[in-house]
Amino acid sequence: MKQITAIIADDEENLRMGLILLLERLWPELKILGQAQNGMEALSLIELEKPDIAFLDIQMPGMTGIAVAKKVPNACKIVFITAYDQFAVQAFESEAVDYILKPLTRKRLETTLERLKKQLGEKAQPLEFDLKIKKIIQVLENKDVPEYLRLIKVKTGSDIRFVPVSQVLYFKAEDKYTIVQTASNEFLIKTPIKELENNLDPKHFWRVHRSAIVNIERIQAIKRSFTNQMIIGFDQTTHHIAVSRSYEHLFKQM
Amino acid sequence: MKPFKSKDIIYSFIITAIFNTLIAIVLTYMVLDEHHFFDVFIISQLMGLSICLCVNIAVHFTNGNNWNLAANVTGLVIGIFMGCLLSWGFLSLLRGNDFTYFFKNVFSSVFVFGIVFGVPISYFFSSREKIFESEKLIQKEKIKRLTMEKEAAMTSLRLLQAQIEPHFLFNTLSNVISLFDIDIEKAKQMLIDINEYLRISLLRTRQEMITLAQELDLTRKYLEIFKIRMKDRLTYEINDKTNKSDLAFPPLIIQPLVENSIKYGIEPDVSGGTITIDCRIKENFLEIVITDTGKGLDHDADKAGIGINNVSQRLENIYGSDASLILRQNHPRGIKAIIQVPL
Numbered sequence: 001m002k003q004i005t006a007i008i009a010d011d012e013e014n015l016r017m018g019l020i021l022l023l024e025r026l027w028p029e030l031k032i033l034g035q036a037q038n039g040m041e042a043l044s045l046i047e048l049e050k051p052d053i054a055f056l057d058i059q060m061p062g063m064t065g066i067a068v069a070k071k072v073p074n075a076c077k078i079v080f081i082t083a084y085d086q087f088a089v090q091a092f093e094s095e096a097v098d099y100i101l102k103p104l105t106r107k108r109l110e111t112t113l114e115r116l117k118k119q120l121g122e123k124a125q126p127l128e129f130d131l132k133i134k135k136i137i138q139v140l141e142n143k144d145v146p147e148y149l150r151l152i153k154v155k156t157g158s159d160i161r162f163v164p165v166s167q168v169l170y171f172k173a174e175d176k177y178t179i180v181q182t183a184s185n186e187f188l189i190k191t192p193i194k195e196l197e198n199n200l201d202p203k204h205f206w207r208v209h210r211s212a213i214v215n216i217e218r219i220q221a222i223k224r225s226f227t228n229q230m231i232i233g234f235d236q237t238t239h240h241i242a243v244s245r246s247y248e249h250l251f252k253q254m
Numbered sequence: 255m256k257p258f259k260s261k262d263i264i265y266s267f268i269i270t271a272i273f274n275t276l277i278a279i280v281l282t283y284m285v286l287d288e289h290h291f292f293d294v295f296i297i298s299q300l301m302g303l304s305i306c307l308c309v310n311i312a313v314h315f316t317n318g319n320n321w322n323l324a325a326n327v328t329g330l331v332i333g334i335f336m337g338c339l340l341s342w343g344f345l346s347l348l349r350g351n352d353f354t355y356f357f358k359n360v361f362s363s364v365f366v367f368g369i370v371f372g373v374p375i376s377y378f379f380s381s382r383e384k385i386f387e388s389e390k391l392i393q394k395e396k397i398k399r400l401t402m403e404k405e406a407a408m409t410s411l412r413l414l415q416a417q418i419e420p421h422f423l424f425n426t427l428s429n430v431i432s433l434f435d436i437d438i439e440k441a442k443q444m445l446i447d448i449n450e451y452l453r454i455s456l457l458r459t460r461q462e463m464i465t466l467a468q469e470l471d472l473t474r475k476y477l478e479i480f481k482i483r484m485k486d487r488l489t490y491e492i493n494d495k496t497n498k499s500d501l502a503f504p505p506l507i508i509q510p511l512v513e514n515s516i517k518y519g520i521e522p523d524v525s526g527g528t529i530t531i532d533c534r535i536k537e538n539f540l541e542i543v544i545t546d547t548g549k550g551l552d553h554d555a556d557k558a559g560i561g562i563n564n565v566s567q568r569l570e571n572i573y574g575s576d577a578s579l580i581l582r583q584n585h586p587r588g589i590k591a592i593i594q595v596p597l
Contacts, residue, residue, distance in 0.1 A: 018432020
């Protein structure tokens with residue numbers, strides 16, 4: 001019978017060594033062809049050695065374990081080992097041969113190895129395995145999408161700064177630019193108001209004018225001008241923003 | 255000026271009118287004779303409604319606060335005179351009596367009844383109002399207190415979560431388990447580091463202020479744990495040039511920024527990197543600069559931003575607008591976080 005082979009990829013050496021020692025004990029016949037300490041190394045190692053099994057950490061430098069898994073030929077069985085995404089693990093724990101949570105336990109690894117042996121013995125059902133992997137990759141990728149903009153990248157001279165959105169009083173369109181106003185500074189960015197509106201957390205940032213979005217956490221007072229227009233004043237500054245009539249209803253209950 | 259609540263005022267007029275009717279009935283059938291009911295009824299209404307009107311106006315113009323008693327008395331007195339005047343007009347102009355008839359026969363008793371009934375009824379209204387207002391005040395205080403309690407609880411929960419990020423624990427404990435097979439001494443050392451880190455951070459989360467030296471100590475423990483995990487992919491340096499061991503400083507400002515630097519800058523970078531923490535006194539400010547040579551924030555800006563926004567808000571809660579947090583791109587690569595707090 002052909003000897004079964006594997007590779008191990010994890011950026012932390014202690015964890016690679018720990019896994020190798022465990023595998024030596026639990027599955028002495030398994031041959032470890034090599035180790036990788038980042039995603040790129042893992043991919044080239046798999047392409048070079050063509051192992052039956054790849055144990056992949058997900059959070060690796062350069063390239064994530066998920067990205068590696070997507071490029072690996074179908075014949076290679078993937079086992080993800082990660083401290084992340086406990087929810088995905090819960091969802092797949094029952095059926096997955098391919099997803100183990102850190103800290104790695106001997107018992108959980110034994111179960112995985114049993115399933116792997118079975119899978120590799122029956123060549124008939126690789127399709128089912130691939131479907132599972134694809135489902136898991138899908139879940140993991142969706143969880144990775146950030147919800148809202150939290151830092152605004154701005155240029156000041158030759159410098160690049162990242163402004164936390166909580167420091168922003170308001171965004172205001174001006175010509176081709178958008179002004180980012182904080183209590184102490186004013187920056188210009190090229191992102192249009194419309195795009196910002198879609199990317200900012202609507203719990204904190206409200207569009208109050210065709211050309212303005214305000215941080216409602218920073219509002220100090222709302223007044224009416226002598227022409228009866230609503231005017232928003234902000235903490236610690238003399239800056240103010242006019243509310244257009246069509247957005248006044250937002251503040252009616254305040 | 256007290257806001258005008260038309261519903262309350264209409265209500266008070268209706269109650270007054272009911273009282274007036276009762277008074278007229280009692281007076282007519284128990285004191286006077288029944289032929290005078292119509293006159294007594296009208297005078298009673300004129301008197302009662304005048305008092306009600308005057309007291310309402312007086313209270314409205316005096317804000318309803320400290321002047322409440324004075325406003326009530328003034329309103330009452332003016333109301334009684336107005337009632338007398340209207341009754342006089344009613345009796346002489348509409349009922350065809352002589353102009354002097356009212357003063358000779360009716361004035362004194364109307365005046366006395368005005369006081370006898372007006373005082374307790376006005377008192378009834380004003381105390382009812384007071385109970386109402388104080389109930390509202392209690393309600394408001396309750397809501398305020400509950401909101402504050404909730405916010406305080408949320409803050410300490412967030413702090414706790416920020417300090418002991420679960421994946422940090424999982425990954426670190428994973429390392430310890432592996433190290434037991436590889437290098438027992440290192441495993442022990444790592445457990446000691448984790449233990450100290452947890453003890454310090456769990457105890458400190460409850461404190462508003464610690465010292466800069468303590469915060470740097472905690473950060474050093476944190477970096478030591480990562481040093482065992484990442485080996486030579488991570489180097490770090492802490493330079494405290496303040497020469498003071500007891501500078502007050504809030505917990506959870508430096509450590510979360512260092513955590514961000516590792517998590518989004520150095521750990522995901524193939525070649526690793528260096529973290530440098532420089533502390534110095536600059537005029538009236540304490541300046542702390544945290545520099546990493548990692549991959550920067552272009553890819554994970556929004557994930558990293560959660561922690562950075564928390565730190566920024568924390569600084570503002572503690573120091574108002576006197577503290578600042580600036581984040582800029584480091585040259586040639588990485589991120590530089592500059593914290594300034596007043597001494």
